[in-house]
Amino acid sequence: MVRRMPPTETVRMALTTLRSNRLRSLLTMLGIVIGNASVITLVGVGRGAQELVKEQLSSLGANVLFVVPGNGDTRRRGTVLPKTLVIEDAAAIEEQVPSVKRVAPQITSSQVVQAGARSATSSISGVTANFVPVRSFEIASGRFINNEDEKSARAVVALGPDLKTKLFPTGDALGRQVRIGSQAFEVIGIMASKGAVFGSNQDENAYIPLSTMVNRFTGRDPTYGISLSFISVEARNDSSTGAAKFQITNLLRQRHRILRDDDFAVRSQKDALTIVGTITGGLTLMLAAIGGISLLVGGIGIMNIMLVSVSERTAEIGLRKSLGARSSHILQQFLVESLVLSSLGGVFGTAVGLGAVGLMAAVTPLPANIGMNTVFVTVGLSGSIGLFFGVLPARRAAHLDPIVALRSL
Incomplete structure (x- = not known):
């Protein structure tokens, strides 16, 4: 066997x-x-x-919605976005949408920033005081733009930390003068590091009052008024984000008298994460x-x-x-x-x-x-x-x- x-x-x-x-x-x-x-x-x-x-998406801010001009087709084709969002839209959202806590309109422009012999090309954002709480930014030193800066269209600027290092590598930048384009601005604050989002380094940006951006750089369109690059909207809480998106969409459709295709889009972090x-x-x-x-x-x-x-x-x-x-x-x-x-x-x-x-x-x-x-x-x-x-x-x-x-x- x-x-x-x-x-x-x-x-x-x-x-x-x-x-x-x-x-x-x-x-x-x-x-x-x-x-x-x-x-x-x-x-x-x-x-x-x-x-x-x-x-990176989480760093954009909690419970944040982004209202952007143009629809999906115009953005996919890469065409120049229409001027379909104006400052009055942001005010209407803040006043008439109950599920919204704060609104931060924004205009962005690329400019050369100079400090003495040093210079850097940076994204300049015209914002209001609501920008910091809505987008969950923090101030490392100094202060951010306040309501008085916005009302008086003051020539003040808050610098991102990387931009500050490029312009003032050794000394303190607070109270110093920089030139944005051909305009002189006083540095009032340095932002805390925020990092990059989709390849764009937010630490190289600069922030000035929205009214100053309009008066000195972008101007007011005689037909459309003050056109915005986008509107950041903070919902009251995470559960109200969907309601806020629905209400904002309906409000803007009424304001823009839209019958067919929207000329704007409302995007949330959840949409982006999906x-x-x-x-x-x-x-x-x-x-x-x-x-x-x-x-x-x-x-x-x-x-x-x-x-x-x-x-x-x-x-x-x-x-x-x-x-x-x-x-x-x-x-x-x-x-x-x-x-x-x-x-x-x-x-x-x-x-x-x-x-x-x-x-x-x-x-x-x-x-x-x-x-x-x-x-x-x-x-x-x-x-x-x-x-x-x-x-x-x-x-x-x-x-x-x-x-x-x-x-x-």
């Missing part, structure tokens, strides 16, 4: 065989290592990008699929090497069968060898991938974001690939005729 081979003995024999061909085993595992490392790294990049965009989640989720899935191709190639490499191993070990297989080994024993041994190669490659590849994600987080703005579920799934997938691609060589070895195999001795 043939003795049943215990699983531990099968594993021991498989490890002994792999150790006897260390270089071949390492090279065979390399494909799985690269595949696993690719999956972990690329998924980490995708998730890191998703988290970064979410953080769009970003869809895009980055698809990107992450695509990157994982690219890494999965590397795993597939690694599996094919294991199958090729195992087929070569079957040819080289024909005599060994024949000898074992003649001594009483069953086909199932041979099948198990070759499957275990494939599983060990793919599993070890998966573990090493995961370690390499996690290291790459950590390095990425250290040298780029992308945060390290890779869940343990992804790690377990990837390692399990690499082991499954080893089993799948090891079946053909194992079946070929198990079905060798022992008499034919022994002739190779």
Whole structure:
């Protein structure tokens, strides 16, 4: 009666065989290592990008809606946006929409800012005192624009921290004079760092009173009045954001006498997060699929090497069968060898991938974001690939005729 081979003995024999061909085993595992490392790294990049965009959107302010001129078609075509939002629209939203807490109209313009011999091209925003609480900005030193600055159209400016460093790299900027275009302004405040949103560094911006922006730079259109770049609106709370969006849309449709297509759009953080989640989720899935191709190639490499191993070990297989080994024993041994190669490659590849994600987080703005579920799934997938691609060589070895195999001795 043939003795049943215990699983531990099968594993021991498989490890002994792999150790006897260390270089071949390492090279065979390399494909799985690269595949696993690719999956972990690329998924980490995708998730890191998703988290970064979410953080940037959150920095725009809590419960904030953005009312922008033009509809989706005009923005997608990249045409000059129509002057469809005016200062009276912002006042009407603040006065007539009950779910709105504060409104911050804004006009933006690109200007050269100078301080002595230093200069920088910056985005200049004409804003009101509501800008800071609505957009969740903070003041690092000095003060921000107040209602008196707005009423008197004073020539005062608050600088972003990066812009301040460019213009005044060593000294204090408060109370100093800068020139915006050809106009002189007094620096009254330095903003706290806010970071970048969609590639635009908000720390390089400058802020002046909205009335000053109109009087000195943009002017008043004789037909439309004071046209706005956009309006930031803070809802009373998170649950009232949807109601605020609905009410603002209806109010502006009435004010603009719209019968068909809107000439404005109201966007919320939730809308942006939904769009970003869809895009980055698809990107992450695509990157994982690219890494999965590397795993597939690694599996094919294991199958090729195992087929070569079957040819080289024909005599060994024949000898074992003649001594009483069953086909199932041979099948198990070759499957275990494939599983060990793919599993070890998966573990090493995961370690390499996690290291790459950590390095990425250290040298780029992308945060390290890779869940343990992804790690377990990837390692399990690499082991499954080893089993799948090891079946053909194992079946070929198990079905060798022992008499034919022994002739190779």
